[in-house]
Amino acid sequence: MAERQGVVTGGTWCCDHNKMVDHWPAEDGIAEIASEERAGGGSACNMAIDLKRLDPDFFVETIGVVGDDEDGRLLLAEAKAHGVKHDQLRIATDVRTNYTDCYSSQATGRRTHIFFSGTNKALTPDTFDFVPTSARLLHLGLPGVHAVMDAPWADEPNGWVAVLKKARQAGLQTNMELASVAAETIARLTRPCLPYLDLLVINDVEIGAIAGRAVSTEEGTDVAACRDAALAVLADGSMDVLMVHFPGAAIAVTRSGDVLTKPSVRVPEAEIVGANGAGDAFAAGAVYALQKGWTVEDAVGLAHASAAASLRGVSTTGAVVHWKECLALADAWGWRDATA
Numbered sequence: 001m002a003e004r005q006g007v008v009t010g011g012t013w014c015c016d017h018n019k020m021v022d023h024w025p026a027e028d029g030i031a032e033i034a035s036e037e038r039a040g041g042g043s044a045c046n047m048a049i050d051l052k053r054l055d056p057d058f059f060v061e062t063i064g065v066v067g068d069d070e071d072g073r074l075l076l077a078e079a080k081a082h083g084v085k086h087d088q089l090r091i092a093t094d095v096r097t098n099y100t101d102c103y104s105s106q107a108t109g110r111r112t113h114i115f116f117s118g119t120n121k122a123l124t125p126d127t128f129d130f131v132p133t134s135a136r137l138l139h140l141g142l143p144g145v146h147a148v149m150d151a152p153w154a155d156e157p158n159g160w161v162a163v164l165k166k167a168r169q170a171g172l173q174t175n176m177e178l179a180s181v182a183a184e185t186i187a188r189l190t191r192p193c194l195p196y197l198d199l200l201v202i203n204d205v206e207i208g209a210i211a212g213r214a215v216s217t218e219e220g221t222d223v224a225a226c227r228d229a230a231l232a233v234l235a236d237g238s239m240d241v242l243m244v245h246f247p248g249a250a251i252a253v254t255r256s257g258d259v260l261t262k263p264s265v266r267v268p269e270a271e272i273v274g275a276n277g278a279g280d281a282f283a284a285g286a287v288y289a290l291q292k293g294w295t296v297e298d299a300v301g302l303a304h305a306s307a308a309a310s311l312r313g314v315s316t317t318g319a320v321v322h323w324k325e326c327l328a329l330a331d332a333w334g335w336r337d338a339t340a
Contacts, residue, residue: 006059012042015071043141050284061085067097104274141177194237265308277316
């Protein structure tokens with residue numbers, strides 16, 4: 001086989017039913033829908049499409065399951081339209097495509113997700129065949145919302161470990177994306193995966209959950225606590241690079257001992273439409289840059305820039321642009337002040 005290159009994304013392909021509402025109501029309340037659209041979502045979908053939007057010539061393929069229905073056909077069409085190799089995006093005829101009702105509040109910019117598991121239940125370690133792939137890195141997600149993958153598999157603590165081990169045995173590097181589930185669930189499912197990861201790009205809530213530490217205060221993210229949690233998790237795993245992002249900045253720690261904190265982009269309020277997919281865009285920027293051989297500092301910079309660009313849209317991937325345009329936007333808007 002020729003030298004490996006690019007990324008294979010594996011796991012969640014879901015259809016996002018995106019709705020922009022004037023505000024998020026309390027129970028028994030009411031809110032008005034200002035706009036709506038359907039688009040691809042989920043970790044495997046978002047990473048694949050974000051990478052192709054950052055660089056249409058970058059090699060991306062994917063592994064997952066969709067249903068034989070309108071939402072599934074939309075996802076297949078998006079993969080094809082963006083040039084994502086999707087031979088292993090399997091169609092299940094007996095279950096509905098996983099979908100998420102995604103509500104973005106005009107009042108706060110915050111997002112709320114309510115999902116239907118559907119084809120998530122059809123994803124198993126047997127879905128993944130790495131023999132045909134020529135990709136260099138596997139991007140895998142999402143623990144906590146896939147019943148079979150979340151359960152023990154053969155002699156492994158869960159299906160995620162089984163897939164990561166299979167990928168490494170096939171010669172791939174590995175990265176993982178997490179879901180916004182309960183902290184104890186994140187820790188239980190992710191900690192056994194740490195010895196089989198080469199890269200981990202997550203947010204402050206997730207690093208706190210894995211490390212079992214509080215990293216937030218009423219004022220926001222405690223940067224020092226977040227940095228300590230990242231170093232503790234790095235020590236428990238095999239990652240060469242671990243990045244943690246939060247609204248004000250990102251922290252990167254490396255196996256070689258580097259510790260970097262880089263402020264985020266100062267996005268004008270008028271440019272912000274919604275935060276749905278910003279974390280995925282951050283991860284895509286980081287993965288792309290590292291796969292291209294950029295320095296960790298430059299990778300964090302592109303990650304911030306692609307996340308900033310994504311804030312301009314309701315869907316998870318629609319506002320991400322070529323990496324050069326992302327960096328130009330970031331430079332035009334400027335960067336936040338250094339964080340302690």
